[in-house]
Amino acid sequence: MLTNTLTALLLAVSAIAYPIEDPISVIKRAPSPGVVITKCSQPGVLALAYDDGPYQYTSTLVDILDKAGAKGTFFWTGTLYGCIYKQKAAVQKAYASGHQIASHTWTHSHMGSMSASQITTEMTKVEQALVNLIGKKPAYMRPPYLETGGQFLPTLRGLGYKVITDDVDAGDWNNQTPQQSEQKFQQAGAGGNGHIPLMHETYSGTVNTLTPWLINWAKQNNLKLVTVAECLGDADGMYQPGNFTGNGQSTC
Template sequence: MLAETVLAGLALASSAIAAPAPNPIEFVKRAPTPGVVIQKCSTPGVLALAYDDGPYQYTSRLVDILDAAGAKATFFWTGTLYGCIYNQANAVKKAFASGHQIASHTWTHPHWASLGEAQIRQEITKLEDAFVNLIGKKPAYVRPPYLETGGQVLPVLRSLGYKVITNDIDTGDWNHYSPQQSEQAFLQAGAGGNGHIPLMHETYDSTVNVLTPWLINWAKQNNLKLVTVAECLGDPDGAYQAGNFEPNGQNSCY
């Protein structure tokens, strides 16, 4: 009886040793969670060009530069910061038609960390209405003005289903950095690891016509694919809110 038990134990151990090792754990990619701040891409081999504060006079030119390079970008747009968004209707539609991601940067670009829930909500929904009128979509991504996420900002954005983006590289163009100074931020950060989400502004000629071509070339040299923020987060189908939205016919900000 003892011998049989020992033999059975040895057979079991031998079977366990001979069994193939389990496959490495495969992590299931999940879409970003609304109301949670995201600073960087979740995948390597990409660079998510992200531009704030438009649409503006350089938007159409920027789209041409990106399209010529086969690059995609994300435009975090406002309603009234650099003039009324409806005055740039052609540029807005052009960027959307070219496959770039259209995202929110609020209606007036306020310091909204000190605002109440109703005011924050209005900053989002007024811009949503404009986007529906212009491209028939409501964005699902937002970059808070001044990167402010305190107070009621995140709870309200969570309730509205918005994925919140900041950055992991600051080009400093808003602080009068030259394109060459901005380039150093990318060189120091490097092209390894998960992709970067930079803070840039399409409202500066130097960012559009000097820094962007340099970034396109830098990405090519480092085998980085230029993608939208949603794509760099493994969320290519989640850039916009689900549903069919009806334009209200408005074509003025006032």
């Protein structure tokens, strides 16, 4: 009798200290804003993620992904390679094809040395441009140079952004060839939670050589090619215009 009573008491204490969460709420939990995320939250996926566009290769990249039934994430700037509005057709094509559209800031500057006000301007100008072009604003972003110091994370948390970096650096920005990039993915392997690579759509080799190789590599390793949002358990990764608080101005 005493043993049964002690057992019941221990179980009650354990339930208080370690409450069992509703499985449905755990599944639906979205990534927290203002927290750096480096890789996917689930295995069996690969989130192809490209920075610095939109650019002259955007439309071709969309075609390559679409042909393979793959989804990618585009972290776009407002002015790095010309004005985003001049790439209207490519922007709308990528969004219409079901790829995730995310922010890479307006000018691709060093966010870690900026004030909260300057960071906010960098983000809201991209938001406004995307609202103008596709009717939605992004919920995800990747910081230029992967810099997250200073006022950056607190500001992004207040703006509601999920902050993405990477766990595999393709090295295309550092003059590495697609073949050298391929070796990095082979070394990283296909096990564990899925990778979120750092790649740039502004290099022909990344678009025309590395991406087809990654599509084939994913197929060989039974990896599903999904958006960053999907690989984190978030269905969309975009906000409706009603969440936007900008002033409607976003000219280059």
